[in-house]
Amino acid sequence: MIKTIANLQIGEKAFIEKLCLDNIPLKLLEMGCLPGIEVQLIQKAPMQDPLYIKVNGSHLAIRRETAEKITIIK
Amino acid sequence: MKNNKDVKVALIGNPNTGKTSLFNQLTGLKQKVGNYPGITVEKKLGICKLNDSVKAEVTDLPGTYSINPTSLDETLVLDTLLNEKNNSFPDVVVVVVEIENIKRNLLLFTQIKDLKIPTILVINMIDQMKRKGIDINVNELEEKLNTKIVLASARKNVGIEELKEVILDYKKLDTTSIGKITDKIDKEYFTKLKNAFPEFTLYKSWLLITQNNEFEFLNDNQKKLVLKFREDLGCIKRYQHKETIFRYQIINNVLKSSFKIDKSKASDLRGILDRILTHKIFGYVIFALILLFIFQGIFDWATYPMDIIDGAFASLSSWTKSILPPGTFTNLLAEGIVPGIGGVVIFIPQIAILFTFISILEETGYMSRVVFLMDKIMRKFGMSGKSVIPLISGTACSIPAIMASRNISSWKERLITILVIPFTTCSARLPVYAILIALIIPDKRVLGILNLQGLTMMALYLLGFTAAIFSAILLNAVLKIESKSLFVIEMPNYKIPSLKNIFYEVVEKTKAFVFGAGKIILAISIVLWFLASNGPSTFKNSEQIVTSKIENANLSEDILQKKVASFKLEHSYIGYMGKSIEPMIKPMGYDWKIGIALISSFAAREVFVGALATIYNVDNDAENSGTIKERMAAEVNPNTGKSRFDFPTGISLLLFYAFAMQCIGTLAIVKRETNSWKWPILQLVGMGILAYVSAVLAFNIFS
Numbered sequence: 048m049i050k051t052i053a054n055l056q057i058g059e060k061a062f063i064e065k066l067c068l069d070n071i072p073l074k075l076l077e078m079g080c081l082p083g084i085e086v087q088l089i090q091k092a093p094m095q096d097p098l099y100i101k102v103n104g105s106h107l108a109i110r111r112e113t114a115e116k117i118t119i120i121k
Numbered sequence: 122m123k124n125n126k127d128v129k130v131a132l133i134g135n136p137n138t139g140k141t142s143l144f145n146q147l148t149g150l151k152q153k154v155g156n157y158p159g160i161t162v163e164k165k166l167g168i169c170k171l172n173d174s175v176k177a178e179v180t181d182l183p184g185t186y187s188i189n190p191t192s193l194d195e196t197l198v199l200d201t202l203l204n205e206k207n208n209s210f211p212d213v214v215v216v217v218v219e220i221e222n223i224k225r226n227l228l229l230f231t232q233i234k235d236l237k238i239p240t241i242l243v244i245n246m247i248d249q250m251k252r253k254g255i256d257i258n259v260n261e262l263e264e265k266l267n268t269k270i271v272l273a274s275a276r277k278n279v280g281i282e283e284l285k286e287v288i289l290d291y292k293k294l295d296t297t298s299i300g301k302i303t304d305k306i307d308k309e310y311f312t313k314l315k316n317a318f319p320e321f322t323l324y325k326s327w328l329l330i331t332q333n334n335e336f337e338f339l340n341d342n343q344k345k346l347v348l349k350f351r352e353d354l355g356c357i358k359r360y361q362h363k364e365t366i367f368r369y370q371i372i373n374n375v376l377k378s379s380f381k382i383d384k385s386k387a388s389d390l391r392g393i394l395d396r397i398l399t400h401k402i403f404g405y406v407i408f409a410l411i412l413l414f415i416f417q418g419i420f421d422w423a424t425y426p427m428d429i430i431d432g433a434f435a436s437l438s439s440w441t442k443s444i445l446p447p448g449t450f451t452n453l454l455a456e457g458i459v460p461g462i463g464g465v466v467i468f469i470p471q472i473a474i475l476f477t478f479i480s481i482l483e484e485t486g487y488m489s490r491v492v493f494l495m496d497k498i499m500r501k502f503g504m505s506g507k508s509v510i511p512l513i514s515g516t517a518c519s520i521p522a523i524m525a526s527r528n529i530s531s532w533k534e535r536l537i538t539i540l541v542i543p544f545t546t547c548s549a550r551l552p553v554y555a556i557l558i559a560l561i562i563p564d565k566r567v568l569g570i571l572n573l574q575g576l577t578m579m580a581l582y583l584l585g586f587t588a589a590i591f592s593a594i595l596l597n598a599v600l601k602i603e604s605k606s607l608f609v610i611e612m613p614n615y616k617i618p619s620l621k622n623i624f625y626e627v628v629e630k631t632k633a634f635v636f637g638a639g640k641i642i643l644a645i646s647i648v649l650w651f652l653a654s655n656g657p658s659t660f661k662n663s664e665q666i667v668t669s670k671i672e673n674a675n676l677s678e679d680i681l682q683k684k685v686a687s688f689k690l691e692h693s694y695i696g697y698m699g700k701s702i703e704p705m706i707k708p709m710g711y712d713w714k715i716g717i718a719l720i721s722s723f724a725a726r727e728v729f730v731g732a733l734a735t736i737y738n739v740d741n742d743a744e745n746s747g748t749i750k751e752r753m754a755a756e757v758n759p760n761t762g763k764s765r766f767d768f769p770t771g772i773s774l775l776l777f778y779a780f781a782m783q784c785i786g787t788l789a790i791v792k793r794e795t796n797s798w799k800w801p802i803l804q805l806v807g808m809g810i811l812a813y814v815s816a817v818l819a820f821n822i823f824s
Contacts, residue, residue: 068362072607076365077187079225089392093401094497097506099612105225106612108493113607 079103134217136184254383434463461646484618503597515545531606561771
C-alpha cells in the first residue's frame, strides 16, 4: 500500500518520497515541504482534518486532501 | 512634504517575522492606511526620518512566503515589485526574516534578490538567540548572500538606527543574485527567455510568464510574448518546482557553516499548549469561552464610556445653544453637527475594545489554532478556517473584515465569506441594539450573575452568526463556482503580545473608521437636520396655522411651542418622506417618525440613533434636556396610548437591524473586492427581504 502523510499517526515521522515532487503544490514546496525531507505529524484537528505537521523546521497545517497526495517512505 | 531625496522602502517578509513591529518602530504614528472607499490605497504607508535631511517612505507589504502569489494580498506584493512605473516601486527592499525560521524565510529573500532591486536583510528577534541556542556568523552570511545584514529586535528597538543608516546608503548595495539558478534548471530555455525580454531582468521575465494574471504595465508586444511562453504550462510548472529545490539547496549550503542551532535548548511549551488549545473538546470549549468573554465584556465595559459620551454630547449640544445667539447657524451646530459628531465618537469604545481583543489573539499566535480547529467545520458551510478571523472582525466593522478575507486562496470560499460577513453584529448595530434593549428588556439579573440585557445582546450576536452560517450553506449549494484551493497555514510559535503593536493596530483601525466611515455619518446627520428643519410652504407658516387652529383654547406658551414644533416636523421635507413610506413600514409596526430614522439609516445603520435624537430634539424643542434614551422612552403611540417603543415594535426593529444591509461603505467595499456590482446588489436585496419578512412576522406574533 502506498503511504501518504495522511496515513501517519500522531507523533510519527517519515520521509517525503523523492518521486512525488510533481504532486506537491508549489506553495507547500516553498514552505519547506521538499522531497527527501523528514516530516512529522504533530496533531490532527477534530474530525481528522486538517493535519498539523512539522517539516523542515516549519510548523504547518494542511488539509487531508493535500496530505493524501504526498507519499512517504519510512 | 515629498521631495526627490525621499527614499522609497518596501518591507517584505513571511508572516510572523515581526515585520509589523519593525514598521511601527520605523514610522511611529506617522502611518496612514487606505481602508475605506474614497481613499482606495491598499497599502500601509509610513514616513520615517532617516537623518536631518532625508526621509523614507516606508510601505508595509502583506506578509508572504514567496513571491508567487496564491491569494489576493500576496498578489499585491508581486505587483509592487514588478511594476517599475508604479509610484510605490521601491528604491530598496528590506526583507525581514525571523532568526528561528531563517531557512524558510530566506527563500523569499533569494527570490527578491534575483529581481536585482537593492535588498537589505534584517534578521529579527535576535534577543531569542541565546535562549534558543542559536549562533550565526554575520560576516560570512553577508558575503555568501551578497547583501548587508542588520541584526535587530524590533520589539526591543534594537538595530533600528543601524537599519536607517544602511537604508541611507542603499545605492552601495550589491545587486548580484546568489547562484545561477536559471542555468541549473535549463540554460537553453532561460537564454531564450532572456532574449525575448531583453529590457527586463531574467527573473522578472520568468515571474511574468509563470503567473496567470495579466500585467497592465506591459505593452501589446510584450503581452503577446508572455502568452506564448505560458502555452507550455507543464514545463513552467516543472521548472518552478526545480527552482524551489535549487533555492533550498543554496540556502542550506549558505547556512551550513554560518548558522548553528543547539537543538537541546528547544522547549516543549509549544507542544503542551498545542495539545490543549487544539484538543477536540477543550479546544472548542476554550474558544467558546474566549468569545463569550469578549462579547459579554464588550457590552459591559463599553457601555460606561458610551453613556458618558452620549451624555457629554447631549450637554454640549444644549450648552452650544445657550451661549450662541439664536439662528440657523446655531441650530445647525447644536442640532446637526454636534449630535452628528457624537454619533461617530460613540463607536470608538466598542471598536477599540474589539480590535484590542482581536489583535491580542492574533499576536499570541492563537488565531492560527482557531483556523486549524474550525477549518473542517467551516468547509461544510462553503468557507475556510481562515473565514473565522474575518467573521470575528466583522463584529467590529464589516469593512476591514471583508478586506481581511484576502488571504483566502479559494475564490468560492472567499466570496461566500464576503457575502455573509455583513450578518455579523458590527459595532454600528450596537448602539441601535443597546438603546432598543434598554427600552424593552428589563435591567434584571438572572441566575445571580448574568444580566438579562447582556444576554439579549449575546442572543443577537448569535442570531447574526446563525444568519451568516445559514446563508453560507445556501450560497454554497447555489453558487456554481469551480475554484482550486490550497489551504496551507503556518502554526507560529506562541508569543507574548506586544503592547505597542496592539496599540498601533487599534489606533489604525479606529482612525480609519472615524475618518472614513465617520465622514458619511456626519454628512448624513447634517443633511438630516436640514431636511427636518426645512419644508414646503405649510412648514414656513406652521406657527400661524397651529395658532389659528387652537385659537379658542387657553394654552400655555410651553404647550403651544411643542405643538408648533411637532407640526413643523410633520410638515418638514423629512416628515413627508417618512409619511410616504408609512404604508410600507406599518406591517412592521413603525410610524412615520421611525420611518424617518429608517430612511436616514439606509446608508449607515448607526445613524438610526442620531436620527432619532435629531427627530426628538426638534420635536421636544421647548424642553431641551435628557438623553436620547429618556426622550425615546417618553414617546407615546397615539393609537394605543402605550409607549411607542413597546416590546413588539422593539423586537421588530431589532430583527430589522440584525438582517438589513444598511451600509454604503460595505456595499462599496464588496463591489471593489469582488470587482462586480452583482454581489453587493445580491446582498442588498437578499438581506432586505429577510429583514422585512422577519420584522413583520415578529411584530404580528408579539402584538
